[in-house]
Amino acid sequence: MQSLSQTGSSEKLKDAIQAKLATVEGEFAIAFKDLQTGQTLFINEKDNFHAASTMKTPVMIEVFKQARAGKFKLSDSIVVKNEFKSIVDGSPFGLDISDDSADDMYKKIGKKMTIYDLTYQMIIVSSNLATNILIDLVEAKKANATMRTLGANDIQVLRGVEDSKAFKLGMNNTVTAYDLMTIFEKLAQKTVVSKEDSEGMIKILLDQKFREKIPAKLPKEVKVAHKTGSITGVQNDSGIVYLPDGRKYVVVLLSRKLKDEKKGVEVLAEVSRMLYDSLQH
Structure with a gap:
């Protein structure tokens, strides 16, 4: 007491x-x-607040969780793309480089990056491009469900970043x-996931560039x-x-x-x- x-x-x-x-x-x-x-x-x-990029931590947790479950390895590679589907109607959209803090990522379009490196860029420089690629991989709703298992009952991980149709309808990520x-x-x-995975995620978070x-x-x-x-x-x-x-x-x-x-x-x-x-x- x-x-x-x-x-x-x-x-x-x-x-x-x-x-x-x-x-x-x-x-x-x-x-x-x-x-x-x-x-x-x-x-x-x-109180529910707009998550902005704080929802990238739940996405990282889901990436590590699915890797631990054997769905993929963190060392596996994905082709970097800039075309995503709106959660509203599935229509395609791309991200605007001028709105993204991690503009170096755009030089990687069409090339491969490991899932780990995408996760690292999503966290340390808050790359929106990396975030949307990873959300396509692991699914927002699965990240959301994992938050519930951790006792985070109100976080809403609905979608990737810059889905303007969803934004207009108020379908936003909240925390x-x-x-x-x-x-x-x-x-x-x-x-979270395992001791080793928690340590791996903390290591990434310690490298945060926005201080x-x-x-x-x-x-x-x-x-x-x-x-x-x-x-x-x-x-x-x-x-x-x-x-x-x-x-x-x-x-x-x-x-x-x-x-x-x-x-x-x-x-x-x-x-x-x-x-x-x-x-x-």
Whole structure:
């Protein structure tokens, strides 16, 4: 059980975080769990937010799960293509290179890449092209079903990226801070698919190139295994923070309706630092 002083200090921390978030126009959700003490901090943790690229972690989990089940090997190769089918009516669409953070991937169209390398690009530079190729391989609905087995009951992995017909109909991938916390906690405990697979996925997440949210204001020696997401008005980050002394915690930062995205990113980085500071006593 938590002592009263702990409960009191976590309430104080929550108030301070809410005050910090209130300085920026937008809506936020936070989920935090100290994996040593079990202490949590939640703000709007069950609200559904647009997933943006945070849904790529569930896709990676499904890739590793199907590889473990023998459907393919991570070392198997797939031809890189840029034609996908809308979940609305099966009509074809392609991705726009200018909307993709991983533009190097487009030089690979028509060539082969391993499933592992596609997964790596999907996570570390958030390649939309790699994501859609992998969703074609493993199926969004299977990734969704796997989330349910992990206790993430509200995540919706419906489709690949830039399916504009689906977007117009509001058929979007959604997450809650609580569900992302749940899957990252299980990854940290190395119980996702297998110990070896969990370690393999964490290794990829540790190579994340977009570091302007959770890790931005943390000391250099703190390691973060995380996956970001952003679209207009939305800035998300979710992952495991490893302290040099061996302690670890999970933090999920979600936002929407941001009028000023730069300020939104800044405030999320500050909240991440506040959570880190709360453990330095």
